[in-house]
Amino acid sequence: MDxxxxxxxxxxxxxxxxxxxxxxxxxxxxxxxxxxxxDAVSKLKTxxxxxxxxxxxxxxxxxxxxxxxxxxLETNRKALLLELLQQNEEQASQNEEHIYARLKANLNNIxxxxxxxxxxxxxxIFVAICCTASMIFSIIRLFL
Numbered sequence: 188m189d190x191x192x193x194x195x196x197x198x199x200x201x202x203x204x205x206x207x208x209x210x211x212x213x214x215x216x217x218x219x220x221x222x223x224x225x226d227a228v229s230k231l232k233t234x235x236x237x238x239x240x241x242x243x244x245x246x247x248x249x250x251x252x253x254x255x256x257x258x259x260l261e262t263n264r265k266a267l268l269l270e271l272l273q274q275n276e277e278q279a280s281q282n283e284e285h286i287y288a289r290l291k292a293n294l295n296n297i298x299x300x301x302x303x304x305x306x307x308x309x310x311x312i313f314v315a316i317c318c319t320a321s322m323i324f325s326i327i328r329l330f331l
Contacts, residue, residue, distance in 0.1 A: 191218065191221060192209060192214065192218065195207075195214060195217050195218060195221060196209070196214070199217065
């Protein structure tokens with residue numbers, strides 16, 4: 188308490204140039220104000236600390252919610268990617284089957300066309316042979 192009284196006396200002298208005595212009744216008022224301000228500052232610090240702790244709890248709760256939401260989004264993203272990959276593989280498989288079916292049909296057409304071409308070629312050769320034989324017979328008949 189003596190340290191506070193000396194501090195008040197020195198502060199009053201420093202600011203105003205008035206020298207107070209330790210028995211001065213004004214010193215009691217200043218000491219009461221000092222005590223009141225000290226209590227108010229202490230209370231303010233406690234309230235501020237409590238407010239900060241409440242804010243920190245709320246912040247941590249919101250941050251945890253946000254982290255959980257991000258984790259859920261990441262899980263959903265992975266699930267969607269897997270689903271898209273699976274659908275892509277299914278689509279590729281269907282396309283592959285479709286392409287193979289079309290190729291097989293085209294190969295069958297080529298095979299059929301090849302048979303038709305071979306038949307037409309053989310028929311043309313037969314017609315050519317018949318024409319040649321007919322000309323030979325016609326030439327022979329001319330000379331006989």
